[in-house]
Amino acid sequence: MRRIFKFSISISLLLCSLLLNAQEADTIEARKSISAGFDITGPVLYALDKTKYNYEGHLSYRLNYKYYIVCEPGYSSYSYKQYNYEYNSEGWFVRIGTDIGMLEPVASKINHFAGIGLRYCLSVFEQETPSISTENYWGKVNTSIPRNSVHAHFLEIQGGVKTELVRNLLIGWSVKLRTLIYSSGKNEKKAVYIPGMGTTGASFIPSVSYYIIYRIPFGSSSGV
Template identity: 40%
Template sequence: PALRRIVTSRFIMTIGFIMALLFLTDHAFSQVPGNGEVQDSVDIPLKIRTGIDITGPAIWFTDKSILNAEAYISADLNEKFALFLGAGHSDYSYSHYNYDYLSKGSFFKAGIDFNLFKPEVAAGKYWAGIGIRYGISSFLSETPSFTHENYWGTTSTAIGSSRILGHFIEISPGFRAELFKNFSIGWSVNLRKLISPGQKKDLRPLWLPGYGQGESVSAGAAYYISWNIPFKKIRVGIKKEEPEEYTDEEDYGESRDNTNYRSIGESSTGTRLR
């Protein structure tokens, strides 16, 4: 029940953040100017970004059993790709009717982001794409108390603290928009696959920092704010749409159709005159 309340509260908070963000980003796009001129290239500012995920602290205010704090830095390689580095801390506690569980530690992520927007749309301000990361979770796992009841009575024991190193991969589709000069907000949906829990299958930890519940797959969402530092400008060509070309047979067919149409029209006119 406690774990279910945690998941439910995270889901509600996430939906609220995403709805607010969609409203703000829609307003941001409505402010994009357009001069109607056709350009063959555009200047794109490359930036270094540093930001924080505010979802974790927001959830902590409603549920003190879990605290996640995460920050990241990314650097544009070109108009499409950016390097990503992230790190954070997690403190998790869970109580069940017959046991208590504690997990506390740090996590690190490294990967690359890909922007699906065309350069003339992104303009160095907007990003809609997908990120791929490799994650490492280093944490202490402990079961301070465990009670087991059977025919012979009740047995109480504990599992001491142990250092665990888990590995996972993460795919993060999302969106980011620059609301003010060098200040952006964004969101992402985080889909994770556990590579190694750091322990045997029967002793899999309940919670891995940066990953979530110790199942084979995990999902989450993040709402973040970031500060952007431009460091370079590049000029990127814009692909022009090729005008539609017709083959000789198509041209001949259209010409013949037009001739027939005119002939029919002239014949009809002559008939009416007579």
């Protein structure tokens, strides 16, 4: 038993030293690149629930192995109906920020991504509440709120991975948390749903995205 233990330790140390040597030798420079893709969760959710659709793109510029500048434009439409009101919202949004990679700049990992992302987001949309019904002791009151324009600003933090499936084609997913910082819709015009952010109400709104991305390499090495 003792021999097996000693042998295992020796083998482990040997493997570790080989791995370290391999990693040092493996270190390479990342090429600058532009990536373009889209999030497929919107169409998937639309297939499950026809009351909302969300189409969003993903554009990123790789500065080096660690930092990316990211822009995610999109369009969203949402309808909601329950016993006391109906609500519709439709509009554009854009998220701008950075992705920070956590992988080492080695040949085996240079075309993949695992890390976190930070975004500032702007949403400009129109909303309406075609019917509102309230009831108390005096009876029922029916009213509506006509179409009105709203803009909202929110922040997003995300963590995710993207892996190169075939040359320059990546797939990946990310888990996101969003928080509203300002909305121009107040009182009765407070937004039920903000395009690009989701249903309001909670302090932090979770979301998941699944990306298909094409990478266009260009230029010289960025210098890791």
